[in-house]
Amino acid sequence: MVVEAISEDLELKQRMFQCFDEACPARAVLASNTSGLSITAIAGATKRPKLVAGMHFWNPPHLIPLVEVIKGRQTADATARLLVDVSRRLGKRPILVRRDVPGFVGNRLQFAVLREALHLLDSGVASAEDIDTAMTAGPGIRYGLLGPLRTADLGGLDVFLAITKYLFADLCADREPPPLLADLVRRGRAGAKAGGGFYDYSPRDRKKLLAERDRVLLGFLRVLGGAPE
Ligand SMILES: NC(=O)c1ccc[n+]([C@@H]2O[C@H](COP(=O)([O-])OP(=O)(O)OC[C@H]3O[C@@H](n4cnc5c(N)ncnc54)[C@H](O)[C@@H]3O)[C@@H](O)[C@H]2O)c1
Known part of the structure; x- marks a missing residue:
């Protein structure tokens, strides 16, 4: 199986899946880590839509247990089952999204x-x-x-x-x-990476916040029984 995680652009992903389709053995499963693009549209670029599905790891993927396995219109049940099973074997907590709706x-x-x-x-x-x-x-x-x-x-x-x-x-x-969000982005306030969004962040604040996020996430996961090794 192949899991694709290139930029979130439908045309680019379709071109990539066409290449996978030509290069991979006919029985190989092709999965996309897209956050919300149509799996049906991505699968449509191949001659094996039954073997194509979404496999959406949540960020940060080394910590967050959720993986969404998404069925496109033609995805076979066996393809979805395989991806759920592989996710479990990776120590994740997969869910099955039965229909390819935007945003899963x-x-x-x-x-x-x-x-x-x-x-x-x-x-x-x-x-x-x-x-x-x-x-x-x-x-x-x-x-x-x-x-x-x-x-x-x-x-x-x-x-x-x-x-x-x-x-x-x-x-x-x-x-x-929302105009409020569009206005912030237009003014260069695209969030912590840009030094500000709803709040202000120095590079040091951002580093500290990310470290604190990971520390607290690990604590939650230990309590909930799903901490990675
Ligand atoms: N960032 C997140 O929080 C997040 C979470 C879950 C899923 N995703 C999904 O994962 C995918 C990647 O997201 P990202 O944030 O890492 O994007 P990104 O734009 O930061 O990185 C994409 C990478 O793909 C590479 N790439 C682009 N076209 C390529 C090609 N034709 N061949 C080989 N490599 C190519 C780029 O060089 C870049 O390194 C997207 O589909 C996104 O929706 C992202």
């Missing part, structure tokens, strides 16, 4: 939260720091163990249903890229 599962969840966080910040409900704390000191901790659905089970589905009745209508449902 992980990024859909992540970006639903980001859209609401940007909306809260833009409308002045809370500061960036307080919005981050609302997640890191609250639901984020529970999600790390339980995920959103088991969290709802523990809270009581009747209670969660009552909340959806008044809250869903008020949540951000924008369909365009």
Whole structure:
């Protein structure tokens, strides 16, 4: 099997898969680490779409256990099973994404939260720091163990249903890229790598934050029983 991880560009990946298709044995499985491009479109560049699937490692891949195995429209069940099995043997925690939807599962969840966080910040409900704390000191901790659905089970589905009745209508449902984010990027504030985004970072701050992230992630993983060797 081959796992491709070149730049996130559909045409480039299609050209690469065409090369793989010509160069690899006919029974070889071809997987893409794309974060959200269509697996069906990538597989369409080959003559073996049944043997093509997504295999999305989450960043940083040496620490984060999640691997999303994504079926394109023509991916065979056996291909998906093989990638789930290989991920497990690598010590990962794979999930099967049964349908090739944009963003798969992980990024859909992540970006639903980001859209609401940007909306809260833009409308002045809370500061960036307080919005981050609302997640890191609250639901984020529970999600790390339980995920959103088991969290709802523990809270009581009747209670969660009552909340959806008044809250869903008020949540951000924008369909365009958020102007707040576009404006930051336009002003060169593309995040920690650029010295600033929602917060400011010196090169030293960035190094410290990354080290702290890895230290805390390893601590979480040890407690949860999924720490890498
Ligand atoms: N960065 C992340 O957090 C992350 C997380 C999960 C998945 N991914 C996915 O992994 C892939 C790579 O992401 P990245 O952040 O490392 O991108 P990147 O642009 O930083 O790196 C891509 C690498 O691919 C190389 N490359 C480009 N075209 C090539 C070709 N034709 N042949 C050989 N090498 C080629 C480039 O030289 C570069 O080293 C993307 O599909 C991305 O969506 C990234």
